[in-house]
Amino acid sequence: MLRYTIRRLIVAVPVLFGVLAVTFVLVRLIPGDPCTAQLGEKATEAICARFNAEKGLDKPILVQFGIYIRDVFQGDLGTSIRFNRPVTQLIAERLPVTLELGFFALLLACIVGVPLGIIAALRRNSAIDVATMVGSNIGVSMPVFWLGLMLAYVFALLLKDTPFHLPPSGRLTAGVTSVPFYVVWGWNIDPKSGFGQVLQFLANMYLFNSLITFQWEVFRDALRHLILPAMALGTIPMAIIARMTRSSMLEVLGRDYVRTARAKGLADFVVTIRHALRNALLPVVTIIGLQLGTIFSGAVLTETIFNLAGVGRILYDAISTRDYPIIQGFTLAIAFSYVMINLLVDLSYGFLDPRIRY
Amino acid sequence: MSSTPTVSRPVTLIAPMRPAEGPWRRAWRQFIRQRSAIIGMAIIGVLVFTAVFAPWIAPYDPIEVLLGKEEGIQKRSGPCIHLLGCPPDRPQHLMGVDGNFRDLFSRVIYGARLSLFIGFVTVSISVAIGVLLGAVAGFVGGWVDNLIMRVLDVVLAFPFLLLAIAIVSVLGPGLLNAMLGIAIVSIPAYARVIRASVLSAREEEYVLAARTIGLGPLAILSRHVLPNAISPLIVQATLGIGTAIIEVAALSFLGLGAQPPTPEWGSMLSAERNQVFTAPHLVFFPGLAIMLTVLGFNLLGDGLRDALDPRLKL
Numbered sequence: 001m002l003r004y005t006i007r008r009l010i011v012a013v014p015v016l017f018g019v020l021a022v023t024f025v026l027v028r029l030i031p032g033d034p035c036t037a038q039l040g041e042k043a044t045e046a047i048c049a050r051f052n053a054e055k056g057l058d059k060p061i062l063v064q065f066g067i068y069i070r071d072v073f074q075g076d077l078g079t080s081i082r083f084n085r086p087v088t089q090l091i092a093e094r095l096p097v098t099l100e101l102g103f104f105a106l107l108l109a110c111i112v113g114v115p116l117g118i119i120a121a122l123r124r125n126s127a128i129d130v131a132t133m134v135g136s137n138i139g140v141s142m143p144v145f146w147l148g149l150m151l152a153y154v155f156a157l158l159l160k161d162t163p164f165h166l167p168p169s170g171r172l173t174a175g176v177t178s179v180p181f182y183v184v185w186g187w188n189i190d191p192k193s194g195f196g197q198v199l200q201f202l203a204n205m206y207l208f209n210s211l212i213t214f215q216w217e218v219f220r221d222a223l224r225h226l227i228l229p230a231m232a233l234g235t236i237p238m239a240i241i242a243r244m245t246r247s248s249m250l251e252v253l254g255r256d257y258v259r260t261a262r263a264k265g266l267a268d269f270v271v272t273i274r275h276a277l278r279n280a281l282l283p284v285v286t287i288i289g290l291q292l293g294t295i296f297s298g299a300v301l302t303e304t305i306f307n308l309a310g311v312g313r314i315l316y317d318a319i320s321t322r323d324y325p326i327i328q329g330f331t332l333a334i335a336f337s338y339v340m341i342n343l344l345v346d347l348s349y350g351f352l353d354p355r356i357r358y
Numbered sequence: 359m360s361s362t363p364t365v366s367r368p369v370t371l372i373a374p375m376r377p378a379e380g381p382w383r384r385a386w387r388q389f390i391r392q393r394s395a396i397i398g399m400a401i402i403g404v405l406v407f408t409a410v411f412a413p414w415i416a417p418y419d420p421i422e423v424l425l426g427k428e429e430g431i432q433k434r435s436g437p438c439i440h441l442l443g444c445p446p447d448r449p450q451h452l453m454g455v456d457g458n459f460r461d462l463f464s465r466v467i468y469g470a471r472l473s474l475f476i477g478f479v480t481v482s483i484s485v486a487i488g489v490l491l492g493a494v495a496g497f498v499g500g501w502v503d504n505l506i507m508r509v510l511d512v513v514l515a516f517p518f519l520l521l522a523i524a525i526v527s528v529l530g531p532g533l534l535n536a537m538l539g540i541a542i543v544s545i546p547a548y549a550r551v552i553r554a555s556v557l558s559a560r561e562e563e564y565v566l567a568a569r570t571i572g573l574g575p576l577a578i579l580s581r582h583v584l585p586n587a588i589s590p591l592i593v594q595a596t597l598g599i600g601t602a603i604i605e606v607a608a609l610s611f612l613g614l615g616a617q618p619p620t621p622e623w624g625s626m627l628s629a630e631r632n633q634v635f636t637a638p639h640l641v642f643f644p645g646l647a648i649m650l651t652v653l654g655f656n657l658l659g660d661g662l663r664d665a666l667d668p669r670l671k672l
Binding site for chain 1: 394508509511512515516517518519520521523524525527528529600604607608611612613614624627631634635638641642644645646648649650652653656657660
C-alpha cells in the first residue's frame with residue numbers, strides 16, 4: 001500500500017510539472033507583450049521596463065520558466081490586475097465556496113442516484129426502472145447552464161409564495177452573517193499568519209462553519225441558497241451514478257454468492273444491502289471519482305448563474321476583464337487540486353475493497 | 359441457433375440456405391433492435407432535416423431585426439401561435455421575439471445548422487489528431503509512446519471545460535477558437551481508444567503474417583490495424599459530437615464562443631440569461647434545443663456501443 005502510494009506520487013510529479021508548463025505557455029501565447037497583458041491599463045513604458053526586469057522577462061524563455069516555477073513554489077502566483085491583490089489570497093478566499101458547492105452537489109447526486117440505481121436494478125423493467133433510465137439519459141444530456149436558469153425560474157419565481165421558494169443568487173440573505181467559528185470560540189488569531197489563513201479558509205465554508213458553531217439560522221439560510229446551484233451542478237453526476245449503480249447491481253445480483261445468501265434464507269433486505277450492494281459499490285466509487293472534473297467544470301457555469309463568489313465566478317469575471325494572472329493562477333490551482341483529489345480517490349480503493357492489493 | 363423440432367417435421371441438420379451475415383449486418387440488426395438507438399436516430403434525423411431545410415422552415419431571417427418592419431412588435435414578447443388563441447391579425451411568432459426584435463423560432467431553426475457544424479468539425483479535428491497520436495504511440499511504442507501519453511495525461515489533468523476556457527481566453531473569443539479549444543481537450547479520449555486497439559491488434563497473428571510477407575509499417579497500420587479500431591472509435595466520436603455541442607454552447611454562454619448576432623443556441627441563452635424571470639421563453643427554447651440534440655447523439659452513441667461491441671452489455 002505504502003509502496004503503491006509512493007509510486008503514484010512519483011508518477012504524479014511529471015504530470016504536475018506538465019501542468020506548470022501548460023499554464024506557463026498559455027500566458028506566453030497571449031498576443032501582445034506580457035506586460036500589457038498582465039498589468040492592463042497601468043502599463044506605461046517605465047513600469048513595463050521595471051516589470052520585465054522584476055519578472056525576468058528580459059531573460060531567455062527557459063530561465064523564465066525556472067523563475068515561474070520558483071515563484072509558484074514560493075506561493076507567488078502573481079497579482080490580480082483588477083483586484084490588485086495577490087492571486088494566492090484570492091484563491092484562499094474563493095476555493096472554499098467552490099469546494100462546499102461541489103461537495104454538496106456530489107452528496108446530493110449520491111443520495112439520490114445510488115438508491116434510484118438500486119431500486120431500478122431490483123425492479124428491473126418496471127415503471128420505476130424505465131423512468132430512471134429515461135431520466136438518466138436526459139440528465140447526462142442536460143446543459144448545466146440551462147438547467148440552472150430554469151431551476152431559478154421555477155423555484156424563485158413560480159413557487160415564490162409556496163414553502164418551496166428558494167433564493168436564486170448569493171450565499172446568504174442580506175442581513176444574515178456567518179460568524180467564523182474562531183470568533184465564536186474566542187480564539188485570538190493573527191489573520192495574516194498561515195494558521196489564520198487556514199482557519200479563514202475553513203470558516204468560509206458557511207455550512208461547515210455554522211454547523212460546528214450551532215448557528216442554525218445561518219445554516220438554514222446557507223443551505224437554502226446552496227440547494228439550487230447544487231441541483232444544477234449535481235444532475236449530470238446523479239444521472240451517471242444512477243446508471244452505474246443499476247448496471248453494477250444487476251451484475252452482482254446474478255452472482256453465485258447472492259444466490260447462496262438467498263438460499264440460506266436471509267431476508268431480501270440483508271441480501272441486497274450486505275451482499276449485493278457492498279460489492280456493487282466499487283465501480284460506483286470509481287465513477288463518483290471521475291465526476292470531479294464535471295463538478296469543477298460545471299462550477300464555472302453554476303457560480304456564474306447563481307452569483308456565488310467561488311473560483312468559477314472569479315474565472316468568468318477574469319475572462320471578461322482579461323485578468324490573466326487570475327486565469328493562470330486559478331487554472332493552476334484547480335488542476336493541482338484535481339490531480340491530488342484523483343490520487344486520493346485511487347488510493348481509497350484499497351480501503352474499500354480488501355481484495356485489491358497493490 | 360436453436361430450432362425446436364416437432365415430431366411431425368423431420369429434423370433438418372443443415373439450416374436452410376441463407377446468405378452469410380457479415381459483422382456490419384449483424385451490428386445493424388442489433389442496433390435497430392434497441393429502442394433508445396431508434397429514438398436517437400429519429401432526433402438526429404429531425405435535426406439534420408431542420409438544418410438542411412432551414413431557409414424553408416424558418417419564417418424569418420435569423421439575424422433580421424424586425425423593429426420597424428413589423429407593426430406593433432414587442433421586445434421579448436411571448437410566443438404568439440394562432441392555433442393556441444393568438445389573435446389572427448397579429449403575426450405569428452412560434453417561440454416569441456427576442457431582446458433585439460428577432461424571431462426566436464427562426465433563430466433556433468438556424469441554430470441546428472450551426473450546432474451540427476460545430477459538432478462534426480470539432481470532433482473531426484480531435485479525431486484526426488487523436489488517431490494520429492494514438493496510432494503512432496501504440497505502433498511505435500517505447501519512448502515515443504511514453505512521451506505522447508504523458509503529454510496527453512497533462513491535458514487530462516485539467517478539468518475538461520476549464521482547460522478549454524484557458525485556451526480560448528488566450529486565443530481570443532470566437533466560435534472557431536471555442537471549437538478548437540474543445541477539440542484540443544478532447545484529443546486524449548480518441549488517442550487512448552486508438553492506442554488500446556493498436557496495442558491489442560499488434561500482437562495478432564494476422565499482423566505478424568502481414569509483416570512476414572514484407573508489408574511496411576504504414577501499410578500494416580492502415581490496412582490491418584486501424585480497421586480493427588474503427589468500431590470503438592465510431593462510438594467514441596458519436597458520443598463526442600454531443601459533448602462538443604454542449605461544451606461549445608457552454609463556452610458561448612460564457613461569452614467565449616459564438617458572438618451575437620450569430621444564431622448559436624449557447625450565445626442566445628447567454629444574451630437573455632438576465633431576462634429569465636421576465637422572458638423565460640427566450641432561455642427555455644434554445645436550451646431545450648441543445649438538450650434534445652445532445653440527447654440524440656448520446657442515445658445513438660449508446661446504441662452503437664451495444665451493437666458494435668458484443669462484449670459490453672450494460
